[in-house]
Amino acid sequence: MSTMPSDRSPDSTLAFLREGYRFVGARCDRFGSDVVQTRLLLEPTICLRGRDAAELFYDEERFVRRGATPLRGQRTLTGVGGVQGLDGAAHRARKAMFMSIMTPDAIRRLGQLFADEWRARIPTWAANGPVVLYDEVGRMLTRAVWAWAGVPLAESDVRRRTAEMHAMIEGPAVLGPKHWRGLIGRRRAERWARALVERVRAGALPAPEGSALRVIAEHRDEQGVPLPPRIAAVELLNVLRPTVAVDRYVVFLALALHDHPHWRDRVRADDATAEQFVQEVRRYYPFFPLAAARVRRSFDWRGYAFPQGRRVLLDLYGTNHHPEIWPEPERFRPERFAGWRDDPFGLIPQGGGDHRTGHRCAGEWITIELMKQAVAALTGAMSYRVPPQDLALDLSRMPTLPPSGLIVDGVRPAG
Numbered sequence: 060m061s062t063m064p065s066d067r068s069p070d071s072t073l074a075f076l077r078e079g080y081r082f083v084g085a086r087c088d089r090f091g092s093d094v095v096q097t098r099l100l101l102e103p104t105i106c107l108r109g110r111d112a113a114e115l116f117y118d119e120e121r122f123v124r125r126g127a128t129p130l131r132g133q134r135t136l137t138g139v140g141g142v143q144g145l146d147g148a149a150h151r152a153r154k155a156m157f158m159s160i161m162t163p164d165a166i167r168r169l170g171q172l173f174a175d176e177w178r179a180r181i182p183t184w185a186a187n188g189p190v191v192l193y194d195e196v197g198r199m200l201t202r203a204v205w206a207w208a209g210v211p212l213a214e215s216d217v218r219r220r221t222a223e224m225h226a227m228i229e230g231p232a233v234l235g236p237k238h239w240r241g242l243i244g245r246r247r248a249e250r251w252a253r254a255l256v257e258r259v260r261a262g263a264l265p266a267p268e269g270s271a272l273r274v275i276a277e278h279r280d281e282q283g284v285p286l287p288p289r290i291a292a293v294e295l296l297n298v299l300r301p302t303v304a305v306d307r308y309v310v311f312l313a314l315a316l317h318d319h320p321h322w323r324d325r326v327r328a329d330d331a332t333a334e335q336f337v338q339e340v341r342r343y344y345p346f347f348p349l350a351a352a353r354v355r356r357s358f359d360w361r362g363y364a365f366p367q368g369r370r371v372l373l374d375l376y377g378t379n380h381h382p383e384i385w386p387e388p389e390r391f392r393p394e395r396f397a398g399w400r401d402d403p404f405g406l407i408p409q410g411g412g413d414h415r416t417g418h419r420c421a422g423e424w425i426t427i428e429l430m431k432q433a434v435a436a437l438t439g440a441m442s443y444r445v446p447p448q449d450l451a452l453d454l455s456r457m458p459t460l461p462p463s464g465l466i467v468d469g470v471r472p473a474g
């Protein structure tokens with residue numbers, strides 16, 4: 060048995076917060092190994108990177124999710140008791156609930172709602188001068204996904220709900236006020252979502268057949284028992300929150316079009332090229348840094364011991380930038396996806412493996428559809444300028460975003 064390359068530091072949590080997305084990759088590079096051990100939150104933690112490591116990580120025989128996400132992440136980002144922390148039959152039954160919402164028709168409908176929102180906003184942007192794309196897109200996605208999920212939304216609540224979703228997304232990997240905002244945002248949103256579920260169950264609020272609200276309110280677990288209202292609220296937020304989070308990817312799309320303007324005409328002219336552009340944005344730009352699991356039963360891999368219960372992190376960002384999978388990983392090259400053969404463990408911005416049986420993101424197809432609609436809007440529905448502003452991405456901030464939120468002005472409807 061070999062000794063796993065290990066960080067010497069007694070605890071690297073502060074280094075993780077300082078180094079952000081590069082934390083695991085920097086250690087892997089230093090040791091020349093895609094398996095390294097460190098200590099995070101005072102606990103020994105194995106970090107993995109690369110395609111084969113991703114395949115290992117998504118092997119359910121070897122890993123469980125129960126108890127893997129630190130409490131600070133559950134209390135802000137994911138909620139307690141949701142699908143992310145389930146294993147085995149309980150996970151499959153809950154995941155089936157999510158996947159039943161993700162029909163091709165439903166995905167198209169959400170894309171259309173978002174596209175309609177976008178088109179409706181263009182005259183206002185044209186009349187009112189500069190807009191912060193991140194703020195605007197967040198609110199458009201809120202309106203679209205609330206309508207799609209069958210959840211009523213007063214226009215006067217749009218800002219508040221969007222802000223709660225953002226607070227949860229930004230809460231886990233920060234200290235101080237931003238973390239507290241995440242806790243408060245989650246508490247408020249859960250209370251509100253729970254009341255909604257209770258009203259649907261009592262017949263006081265009609266929810267359309269097949270909508271996320273109806274499916275979740277009516278779902279029965281693997282033993283035929285309805286979800287407790289608190290858990291149903293967590294799961295409804297597991298649809299609403301990450302859909303709003305696609306606003307970050309829309310900002311990255313706009314950033315990529317700004318930095319690589321020669322792609323503009325190409326993506327407008329051809330759907331396949333637009334899809335390659337979207338995939339490269341998902342590969343290249345940082346969003347979720349890591350996924351977490353625990354070793355189910357002790358095993359050896361590549362001569363290293365993985366003891367039962369050990370926390371293991373898969374470096375999603377580092378795998379998407381691994382030179383063995385992605386030549387010249389730091390270059391933005393959408394053409395790398397021309398003729399790309401889908402590999403469930405190579406491109407993993409939203410996790411790897413199988414959507415239905417494993418923990419891969421339930422909303423990946425939605426994300427791609429919304430991003431395609433955003434590319435079409437940015438290149439085909441309007442013209443705009445990007446004035447000078449701070450667009451640098453700080454890789455120590457998780458999740459990161461250009462500080463300006465990407466300001467555009469001079470918006471004009473196309474044609």
Ligand code: HEM
Nearest residue numbers: 142143298301302304305346347350409410418420421422
């Ligand atoms: C904004 C873009 C998104 C990103 C970057 C993202 C990323 C991720 C990641 C990294 C995971 C964890 C994978 C793992 O644990 O192995 C995940 C899980 C999940 N995502 Fe997403 N996601 C996005 C959008 C969405 C959307 C739009 C939805 C729903 C409409 C969604 C719903 C979920 C759910 C329910 C899970 C838990 C799956 C499970 O544990 O089985 N996500 N996502």
